[in-house]
Amino acid sequence: MRQFAALVLNLDQTTSLNRKIDLLARFFAEAPPGDRVWTIALFTGRRPRRQINARLFREVVLAETGIPEWLFGECYAQVGDLAETAALLLPPSSQTSDDTLTRWIERIQNSGKASEEEKQNFLRQSWAQLDRDQRFVFNKLITGGFRLGISQKIILRALAQTLEQPAEQLAHRLMGDWNPQEFRWDDLVRPKAADQDSRPYPFCLAYPLEKDPRSCPPGDLHEWTCEWKWDGIRAQLIQRSQQTYLWSRGEELVTPQFPELLPPASHLPDGTVLDGEILPWQGKATNPLTFQDLQKRLNRKKPGAATVRSTPVIFMAYDLLEHNGQDVRGKPFCERRRILETLFAKNLPESPLRLSPLVHQKSWSRLAQERSRSRTIGAEGFMLKKNDSPYSVGRKKGLWWKWKVDPLTADAVLVYAQRGHGRRSGQFTDYTFAVWDGDQLVPFAKAYSGLTNKEIQEADRWIKKHTKEKFGPVRTVEPKLVFEIGFEGIYPSKRHKSGLAVRFPRILRWRQDKLPGDADSLETLRTLLAQASPK
Amino acid sequence: MATDNHRMPRQDKILPYASPVRKNPLLSLRPEGLYCEAGDFYIDPWRPVNRAVITHAHADHARAGHQLYLAETSCGHFLRGRLGAGIHLLPLHYGEKLRHRGVTLSLHPAGHIPGSAQVRVEYRGEIWVAGGDYKVGADPLAAAFEPVRCHTFITECTFGLPIYRWPDPGTVAQQISGWWQECQQNGQKAILFAYSLGKAQRLLALLPKNAGPIYAHPATARMNAIARRSGYPLPTTDPWPTEARKAPAEGLYLVPPAIEDSQWLRQCGSHSKAMASGWMTVRGNRRRRALDRGFVISDHADWSGLIEAIAATGAENVLATHGQTHALVRWLREKGYRADNLQTPFGEEDEG
Numbered sequence: 109m110r111q112f113a114a115l116v117l118n119l120d121q122t123t124s125l126n127r128k129i130d131l132l133a134r135f136f137a138e139a140p141p142g143d144r145v146w147t148i149a150l151f152t153g154r155r156p157r158r159q160i161n162a163r164l165f166r167e168v169v170l171a172e173t174g175i176p177e178w179l180f181g182e183c184y185a186q187v188g189d190l191a192e193t194a195a196l197l198l199p200p201s202s203q204t205s206d207d208t209l210t211r212w213i214e215r216i217q218n219s220g221k222a223s224e225e226e227k228q229n230f231l232r233q234s235w236a237q238l239d240r241d242q243r244f245v246f247n248k249l250i251t252g253g254f255r256l257g258i259s260q261k262i263i264l265r266a267l268a269q270t271l272e273q274p275a276e277q278l279a280h281r282l283m284g285d286w287n288p289q290e291f292r293w294d295d296l297v298r299p300k301a302a303d304q305d306s307r308p309y310p311f312c313l314a315y316p317l318e319k320d321p322r323s324c325p326p327g328d329l330h331e332w333t334c335e336w337k338w339d340g341i342r343a344q345l346i347q348r349s350q351q352t353y354l355w356s357r358g359e360e361l362v363t364p365q366f367p368e369l370l371p372p373a374s375h376l377p378d379g380t381v382l383d384g385e386i387l388p389w390q391g392k393a394t395n396p397l398t399f400q401d402l403q404k405r406l407n408r409k410k411p412g413a414a415t416v417r418s419t420p421v422i423f424m425a426y427d428l429l430e431h432n433g434q435d436v437r438g439k440p441f442c443e444r445r446r447i448l449e450t451l452f453a454k455n456l457p458e459s460p461l462r463l464s465p466l467v468h469q470k471s472w473s474r475l476a477q478e479r480s481r482s483r484t485i486g487a488e489g490f491m492l493k494k495n496d497s498p499y500s501v502g503r504k505k506g507l508w509w510k511w512k513v514d515p516l517t518a519d520a521v522l523v524y525a526q527r528g529h530g531r532r533s534g535q536f537t538d539y540t541f542a543v544w545d546g547d548q549l550v551p552f553a554k555a556y557s558g559l560t561n562k563e564i565q566e567a568d569r570w571i572k573k574h575t576k577e578k579f580g581p582v583r584t585v586e587p588k589l590v591f592e593i594g595f596e597g598i599y600p601s602k603r604h605k606s607g608l609a610v611r612f613p614r615i616l617r618w619r620q621d622k623l624p625g626d627a628d629s630l631e632t633l634r635t636l637l638a639q640a641s642p643k
Numbered sequence: 644m645a646t647d648n649h650r651m652p653r654q655d656k657i658l659p660y661a662s663p664v665r666k667n668p669l670l671s672l673r674p675e676g677l678y679c680e681a682g683d684f685y686i687d688p689w690r691p692v693n694r695a696v697i698t699h700a701h702a703d704h705a706r707a708g709h710q711l712y713l714a715e716t717s718c719g720h721f722l723r724g725r726l727g728a729g730i731h732l733l734p735l736h737y738g739e740k741l742r743h744r745g746v747t748l749s750l751h752p753a754g755h756i757p758g759s760a761q762v763r764v765e766y767r768g769e770i771w772v773a774g775g776d777y778k779v780g781a782d783p784l785a786a787a788f789e790p791v792r793c794h795t796f797i798t799e800c801t802f803g804l805p806i807y808r809w810p811d812p813g814t815v816a817q818q819i820s821g822w823w824q825e826c827q828q829n830g831q832k833a834i835l836f837a838y839s840l841g842k843a844q845r846l847l848a849l850l851p852k853n854a855g856p857i858y859a860h861p862a863t864a865r866m867n868a869i870a871r872r873s874g875y876p877l878p879t880t881d882p883w884p885t886e887a888r889k890a891p892a893e894g895l896y897l898v899p900p901a902i903e904d905s906q907w908l909r910q911c912g913s914h915s916k917a918m919a920s921g922w923m924t925v926r927g928n929r930r931r932r933a934l935d936r937g938f939v940i941s942d943h944a945d946w947s948g949l950i951e952a953i954a955a956t957g958a959e960n961v962l963a964t965h966g967q968t969h970a971l972v973r974w975l976r977e978k979g980y981r982a983d984n985l986q987t988p989f990g991e992e993d994e995g
Contacts, residue, residue, distance in 0.1 A: 120926065121931050175805055180971045183806045187925050196806040196924065
């Protein structure tokens with residue numbers, strides 16, 4: 109634990125990417141192999157199952173510190189992290205533990221079967237053995253969510269440095285839902301062929317196009333392929349050894365959630381991996397259903413037959429990553445697309461497995477014109493892929509671009525503010541915005557992003573000075589500030605007071621030039637709703 | 644230094660949860676600031692007034708434009724440095740008593756920064772103390788906080804939550820020198836953000852001598868010079884390299900947080916950034932500012948310091964101002980104090 113806690117502390121104490129990679133590489137070279145695997149697991153979001161719930165954890169902290177619950181709540185609101193709050197509040201300790209990270213995780217895992225009282229004792233005894241930095245790590249392990257600003261990319265670069273192997277290969281070996289208790293360091297260094305079946309490839313991602321291609325084209329149109337950008341769940345469909353696996357971009361195995369995709373997938377030749385999008389789509393309809401419809405299908409282990417009937421999904425194939433068991437990611441996109449088309453040659457148009465249609469236009473300006481149709485067919489805009497581009501790992505500039513339609517916008521008044529979490533803890537960064545309904549302000553969107561750090565500071569100071577009421581962590585503020593809010597879609601909603609819901613709202617600009625009275629009305633939003641809905 | 648050890652007259656009992664703000668309180672808020680009607684003076688007013696008693700020379704407490712400034716002697720030097728030599732200043736020693744319109748006024752060490760004072764106001768047997776900003780921990784320069792018995796204590800509350808528990812300043816000084824050494828080994832400038840008045844001098848006094856060159860930003864150097872003239876023993880620092888590109892590669896650069904986002908910093912080449920402040924207790928505060936290191940050292944009282952200081956005054960009435968007042972007020976009420984908020988524009992969570 110000493111080594112791992114020091115790693116966490118040191119990683120936390122630098123803003124330099126290279127220094128972080130060096131620290132991790134040194135850890136991967138020196139720490140016990142079990143700890144290395146757990147470290148990879150923790151930093152890539154594979155945390156151990158939660159054994160002690162937040163309520164029990166809080167209770168023991170309260171008992172140990174002797175502070176009342178409301179005061180703990182105040183502290184938590186200030187810190188924004190349960191594990192850190194507890195580490196700051198617990199009485200100082202002079203002990204440190206030399207046991208490995210693996211040993212501590214084992215202990216935590218074993219505590220799952222214990223009685224409440226035993227769990228309480230376990231927490232107390234553990235804290236007694238740990239110093240403040242170790243307690244922070246221990247509490248993080250207990251409360252889950254090990255987000256410390258270390259991305260998978262950083263881990264991979266550090267591993268590549270330690271093992272002297274290409275990051276892409278290592279990335280592939282670390283995909284999927286491997287279990288850190290069974291996974292061995294050697295499996296990473298020398299992978300076994302058998303467990304490769306379910307393993308997806310890292311997704312290739314696109315940057316948003318920075319300039320309008322009409323005035324500043326990314327190149328000759330002939331070098332590019334254009335297709336619609338759909339708004340669903342990006343996924344990878346794997347057909348290997350007569351088995352189908354479906355992975356979401358969040359590296360979650362979602363096969364059982366979409367049973368209607370399995371029969372058509374089983375007709376794909378063995379050793380096929382497709383990149384595509386899961387979309388809610390009625391068999392013969394010309395447009396997809398909305399993202400809101402798709403939400404009925406998400407986070408459900410297995411959907412009921414009625415749900416599958418009312419909200420069926422399709423897999424829209426974008427790309428081919430593996431063909432006849434061969435990794436074809438290095439081939440140019442146009443060639444991968446050609447093979448992909450042969451795989452779909454015999455497919456019926458209403459099959460749940462579809463090929464993403466290409467958009468052909470003679471010029472960038474015609475393409476731009478076509479793009480303006482996006483919302484009416486339920487798309488977000490275009491994807492531009494360079495014909496000779498390989499399927500790269502992560503984001504690479506200049507090969508793939510997303511060219512989304514401009515967001516819908518509305519000017520709205522800030523009405524509630526809440527303190528942020530993690531990096532933004534302590535500051536008021538989570539905002540609720542309202543529009544006018546007659547002389548009433550009706551909340552319609554929450555947004556967390558879009559302001560610069562300077563603006564956040566300014567807004568934070570303003571909020572503290574202009575608070576009207578406090579409801580727990582939420583403050584109502586004087587309705588004075590106007591912001592331009594952008595969002596990708598707008599849908600009717602019964603759950604919201606405004607009667608509508610927006611997709612991916614964010615702050616576009618702080619309209620310091622506008623007064624609250626200049627903000628938009630609910631009526632304007634309803635008009636947007638009528639215009640923007642797919643026809 | 645005189646301390647007030649005389650017996651306190653007992654006050655009439657008021658309901659435990661009733662607000663301590665009575666009909667004619669000795670000190671009350673006016674648009675100009677905290678006002679003593681009986682003596683017709685203000686304490687740290689934020690708008691120009693005739694008579695201002697200043698607790699310490701930080702900008703949010705010591706504003707320009709008053710007719711008369713009453714302050715502790717060395718605080719007066721800082722005031723002249725900040726507001727101009729032309730201010731009409733009445734210096735007072737700690738413990739020295741001033742009688743005016745039947746009000747007895749005296750200043751007592753607050754331990755916050757050199758020259759910082761608590762203001763004791765006595766009128767017809769009733770005693771109020773405005774603590775200003777204070778800390779109870781050790782400081783190599785500022786005179787130690789002196790508990791002053793009173794009926795009503797006005798306490799600051801910058802760090803009014805139990806998550807704030809200051810580590811030993813000596814240990815923190817070691818952490819800072821460790822980081823500084825590391826920077827020297829990597830050929831990096833060690834940029835340390837610290838308030839130009841108070842924190843900077845305290846750090847200079849705490850850090851090891853002759854460990855390497857220390858460059859004080861002109862704003863900080865000005866305060867250092869005044870501190871030295873006022874008789875505070877401070878090691879000398881090196882002159883600030885105005886041209887960022889020619890700044891020596893190694894050294895500790897002591898700069899006020901206000902230049903966090905400055906041209907100089909962008910141009911000065913390889914460096915590591917750290918801040919010395921109580922706010923560094925919370926990871927999020929450090930990460931948000933993209934600092935490499937955060938050193939927890941504060942010139943304000945931490946949670947237990949606040950509680951301890953309040954208890955030592957023997958006050959039954961407590962008014963809390965600037966910071967997390969609602970948590971402290973509620974906590975004090977649960978402990979049987981008559982406590983309330985006093986809304987002032989001090990601090991606003993910036994300084995620490």
